[in-house]
Every structure is written in C-alpha cells, then in structure tokens.
Amino acid sequence: MTASVPLPLSGVLVADFGRVLAAPYATMLLADLGADVVKVEHPQTGDDTRAWGPPYAHGEATYFLSVNRNKRSVALDLRDADDRRRAGELARRADVLFENFRPGTLDRYGLGYEDVRARNPGIVYCSITGFGSGPGAALPGYDLLIQAVGGLMSVTGPAPGEPVKTGVALVDVLTGLHAAVGVLAALRHRDATGEGQRIEVDLLSTLLSSLVNQSAGYTLAGRVPGILGNRHPSIAPYEVFRAKDQPLVIAVGNDRQFAALCRGVGAPELAADPRFAGNADRVGHVDALADVLGELLADRTADEWFEHLTPLGVPCGPVNDLGQAFALAERLGLSPRVPVDGGDGDALDLVANPIKLSGTPPRYDRRPPRLGEHTGEITDWLDS
Incomplete structure (x- = not known):
C-alpha cells in the first residue's frame, strides 16, 4: 500500500466516550482501519484501565495499551460548562459516537442520542450496555458477572459443580466486535440514505448469541447443557x-x-x-x-x-502458553506483533490487528495516547 491510498475508514470521525474494554476495543478496530478516533477522558483519572496494572510497559498499564492505539486523547470534564460545550461540539461534528455509560448518564449532559441527533441527524450513535436499556439498565455490566448469569460459566470448567470464567474478558471483546460490525452497517446505510441511527449492543445478548450451538440446543431442543470440561457435547474425540510431557x-x-x-x-x-x-x-x-x-x-x-x-x-x-503461541504464529508467518513508535525512542510491541486486507491493511502509526495528550489541538479545533 502506498501512502496515497486512503484507508477504508479515512475521513470517519469517531467521538469515543467509551471506557475499559468493549467500547475501546471496537473503536481501536475502527482506528486501525483509518478512522480518526478522539478518545474523551476525565482530566484526572482518564480511562479506568490506565490504573489496571501490573503489568506495565514504559510506566503504563499494558491493559490500557492493548486497546487504545491509533487514537487521540482529549481531557474533558463533562461537569464543566466549557468542556461540556466542547464535548457537544465534538458530537455534532462526528460521524460516529461510542458510549458505554449506564443508560441515561450522557442524557444529563446533553449528550444522549436524541440531543445529539437533533444537532447531527447523520450520527451513528452506538451504546454498549451490560443488560440493555430496559429493566436491566441499572445492573452493572461487568464481564465476570455476565459470564455467570449469561450461562457461559455453566458450560465452562473442569467438572460439574466447578464453573470457571474464561481467561480473558471474552464477552467484552465479543461485544466490541458486534458493536464495530453494527457501526459499519449503519455507516453503509447512511451512505445510501443520509440517515444516521442508534445502535444498542448489550453484553448479555451478545453472550447468548455467541454461545451458538449451546444456545441453539436450548432454544430448538430444550436442552440445558452442563459442564463437560474440555470435551465437546456433539463430537468425539x-x-x-x-502426552508424555504436557x-x-x-x-x-x-x-x-x-x-x-x-x-x-x-x-x-x-x-x-x-x-x-x-x-x-x-x-x-x-x-x-x-x-x-x-x-x-x-x-x-x-x-x-x-x-x-x-x-x-x-x-x-x-496446549501452549502465550509465549509459545506467539512463537507458533511467528513460525507460520502470521506476524502477530507490530512495533509502534512509543514516542520516547523505544517501540511498543503491540498485538497485530488480525484482519488482513490486501489493498488497505490496518495502520499502526499512532501509539496509545497519554491522558489528554491531544487536548490542546482538539480543543482549539472545537473552539474554532
């Protein structure tokens, strides 16, 4: 790819009010594909995951670094009138807005869907929640909780009566993927009609869908599966x-x-x-x-x-550990790591986007931002 070839999402501005994992993962995928993602963070604390360590790299939590490359960070306090106005202006100019607050939170600041749509009819507004915006709106959307109440732990574990969670916040990741797909579909619709729309993706519905054959076994045949350890309910071995060693x-x-x-x-x-x-x-x-x-x-x-x-x-x-898994991917020519300029003379060794595009591959030209790193340039633009 030459520098003159635009990336698939070049020109798409994303106002990212998301935090922690599901929303930041989705917006990073869009950023990798060329979108200009402006990450809005609280001036004092920033994204919660900035404090989620160890481990750390270059003094920063690797959790945060894992899902925030190719973004710009602007520090805005929504309780401050000037910052709230700037946040509203960002939403007015944006093509896409992501948020994963509890339902109704952004409405208090004039940043709910109806308020934003009134100023920006073409907005693609994506809300990620734990349990939807209805009766479950007040429930906390933590991945471990969703794995428990959503049935994943009931089929995951060494033996009946010994449920375990997955080794990563898998429901958050799956929800972020579904959210990104929804946004791309809505952008396609807007290109054809000029109309924006709201997208709602919740963790519980995502998990029930992602349980695929296990869920279908229940809805179609009334079968409630249980823990099988590492076995499969329908095929063997x-x-x-x-083995002799492992x-x-x-x-x-x-x-x-x-x-x-x-x-x-x-x-x-x-x-x-x-x-x-x-x-x-x-x-x-x-x-x-x-x-x-x-x-x-x-x-x-x-x-x-x-x-x-x-x-x-x-x-x-x-059964490889992560070091062995990366070594295998490297031997297979999959290039699972990408060095990204850390801004201090050292490269951050980040995990590659798994999407391979022959003409417009993902970019890796911007490190995960430091808190408020781009506040000056963004606020100047919003104030102009």
Whole structure:
C-alpha cells in the first residue's frame, strides 16, 4: 500500500466516550482501519484501565495499551460548562459516537442520542450496555458477572459443580466486535440514505448469541447443557489428553479424521470398533474412547504427536502458553506483533490487528495516547 491510498475508514470521525474494554476495543478496530478516533477522558483519572496494572510497559498499564492505539486523547470534564460545550461540539461534528455509560448518564449532559441527533441527524450513535436499556439498565455490566448469569460459566470448567470464567474478558471483546460490525452497517446505510441511527449492543445478548450451538440446543431442543470440561457435547474425540510431557489437544471432527488418528497412534482397528465407528457412537462411548486413546498418547511428547499426526490430517496440538503461541504464529508467518513508535525512542510491541486486507491493511502509526495528550489541538479545533 502506498501512502496515497486512503484507508477504508479515512475521513470517519469517531467521538469515543467509551471506557475499559468493549467500547475501546471496537473503536481501536475502527482506528486501525483509518478512522480518526478522539478518545474523551476525565482530566484526572482518564480511562479506568490506565490504573489496571501490573503489568506495565514504559510506566503504563499494558491493559490500557492493548486497546487504545491509533487514537487521540482529549481531557474533558463533562461537569464543566466549557468542556461540556466542547464535548457537544465534538458530537455534532462526528460521524460516529461510542458510549458505554449506564443508560441515561450522557442524557444529563446533553449528550444522549436524541440531543445529539437533533444537532447531527447523520450520527451513528452506538451504546454498549451490560443488560440493555430496559429493566436491566441499572445492573452493572461487568464481564465476570455476565459470564455467570449469561450461562457461559455453566458450560465452562473442569467438572460439574466447578464453573470457571474464561481467561480473558471474552464477552467484552465479543461485544466490541458486534458493536464495530453494527457501526459499519449503519455507516453503509447512511451512505445510501443520509440517515444516521442508534445502535444498542448489550453484553448479555451478545453472550447468548455467541454461545451458538449451546444456545441453539436450548432454544430448538430444550436442552440445558452442563459442564463437560474440555470435551465437546456433539463430537468425539475432542478434548485434552496427557502426552508424555504436557497436555495435548485432539480435535477430531469426522470419521475420516478419526480413522487417520487410529492409524497414527498404531491402532487402526479402533476405527472399526462398533463403539467408535461413527461420531454418534464415539460420543456415546466417550469415556471408553478417552481411556483407550489416553494410554496410546502417553508414549510420546506433545510436540512429537503434533509433528506425527498433523501430516496425517489429524487436528491436534500442544496446549501452549502465550509465549509459545506467539512463537507458533511467528513460525507460520502470521506476524502477530507490530512495533509502534512509543514516542520516547523505544517501540511498543503491540498485538497485530488480525484482519488482513490486501489493498488497505490496518495502520499502526499512532501509539496509545497519554491522558489528554491531544487536548490542546482538539480543543482549539472545537473552539474554532
């Protein structure tokens, strides 16, 4: 890509009143694709995640750094009349506004959807909440809480009665992705009609949708799933086994792969065993199958099985830590890291945007902003 080629969202101004994770993740995705994202922060505290450490890099919380690149920060106190006027002017000029306050909060400052739309009819106004703007509006939208009440923890854990959360705030990330898709759809609609609209995305609805087959099993068949540990409710073998040195995942999705696995572990006869011949048979006899495979897989290391079984068409791999996962991505040529100028002579080693565009790839030309770093230039522009 040459410097003269505009990015897909060049010219799109995003007023980002979002905080913590779901909204900042969404706006970072838009910023990576060329949008001018102006992050509005409280002058004293800024985004909550600026204080969420350790770990730190260059004296800043890595949590904040992970979701705020390619943005500009303006420090505005909405309780101050001048700052409130500037925030309103930013909303008037913006193409998109993001916010994830409790419903009704921004209305008190003249920044609710109806107020902004009156001054800016083309605005795409995206509100992210925990439980919607109806009866659940007052409930706190914390990811762990959503994982609990939304059913994710009921299917996640080592055994029945031992629910666990995921190792990252996954519902926030999924909600941010859905919000970004909604904004892109609304911008497309505005391009065609000139009309803006409001987008509402809540964490609970996002989780219920993202539980996909588990949710559909309930809505279509009335089945309430439970904790299966690392197993799958509908296919087998699809779980973690213990290799000679560390855990190994086997993720067989069809009979052909199962036959290849049987040959690979030196037991081709298992593919013809009536207990394991078809997928439904294997699911019905999953404990017996796990016992047999467990004994066979214990003879080699996880990496040895990975090297041996993968060429046979068997989906498998060691349970990597993050360092090993990044090393694997690098060996596969996926370039998972991107150096971004830290502004102090050192580069921040950030995680790459996973979207690959052949003509207009994501940009990485602006570090996550320091609190209020661009206040002067932005307020001068808003006051002009």
